Amino acid sequence: MHALTDTADFWLQLKKEAREIADKEPLLASFVHACILTHHNFESSLSFILSNKMADDVMPALSVREILDEAYLLEPEIVESAIEDIRAIYTRDPAVTNYLTVLVHFKGFQAVQVHRMAHYLWQQGRHQLALFLQSRNSETFAVDIHPAAKIGKGVMFDHATGIVVGETAVIEDNVSILQNVTLGGTGNESGDRHPKIRQGVMLGSGAKILGNIEVGEGSKVGAGSVVLNDVPAHVTVVGVPAKVVGRPCCPRPCESMNQNVLEDNQPYEQA
Incomplete structure (x- = not known):
């Protein structure tokens, strides 16, 4: 009701x-x-x-x-x-x-x-x-999204031009994705081959997340980064290939939409 x-x-x-x-x-x-x-x-x-x-x-x-x-x-x-x-x-x-x-x-x-x-x-x-x-x-x-891809609610495709989402990709609730982001595979392999984007994530403009990998809850991927490995929860990654450079300034980067990764200077200590 x-x-x-x-x-x-x-x-x-x-x-x-x-x-x-x-x-x-x-x-x-x-x-x-x-x-x-x-x-x-x-x-x-x-x-x-x-x-x-x-x-x-x-x-x-x-x-x-x-x-x-x-x-x-x-x-x-x-x-x-x-x-x-x-x-x-x-x-x-x-x-x-x-x-x-x-x-x-x-x-x-x-x-x-x-x-x-x-x-x-x-x-x-x-x-x-x-x-x-x-x-x-x-x-x-x-915007090119395969019909089999799974997308949650509270999702924002900002500007959107050039976004590509592959067949086995998953975008959970409350995610923000900027223009020219690719959630793609790494070749012509079959099966589960695309990224899984967890809740609260923000993917900066031009980021490429490739392969059956996970971007953990509350993480941020900086603009222009190429992500080839799993990203832990609540970290900021940037670069080619992407590396952890700190922690986001808020628990849900999708909401703050802060593009400046230099402000995410809290150290990340791997468990």
Whole structure:
């Protein structure tokens, strides 16, 4: 019951923001009405926005929207995760002043939601349709996530361009990933071959995490680093190849989004 109430309150806030924008900027009035104000709940709005992004000349928006609506009905946690993603981005990004901006403008958020749909289809055995959505996601947002990859909630893809996530990768709850990050393999091996990113982690811009390795809870990977081995929990790694240089200044780097690894100067003592 709490989740239902929470979702309803979130939707009321979104509609309030939409009305304020329509009043302040008349040129956007039709846009916010189509995306928000004509809908009866958040999932209807979300499916409308994503289906219009994913449609192409041979796959109409209506067909894509039917798939999204089905998934949201049968798997309501997908919608709950989307709300947690919006709240996470609102909290972590100082450029964001309302929820509506994330929903209608942030391609990192939208790319993750399209992936949730593709992952749902993959789990249903509808692999070709899932791969179609992966392809459209890549073409539209420049974010390439294999449909089998597992992504938690409260996840932020900041700027998002160039993010690649491999088939057996896992991204747990409350993780922040910046542009041009790769969660990839180390060759053409099969099986479980991609990274596992634990809760609270922040991956800096351009970081490459390669192989079936783990980035431990609450750790930070500095921009441009190449990670080839397991990263312990609550450390900062940087370099090519990445090495431990200290500890993050907070227990959940995903929230502080502090990119300056030189400030993480607390010594790391291996157990």
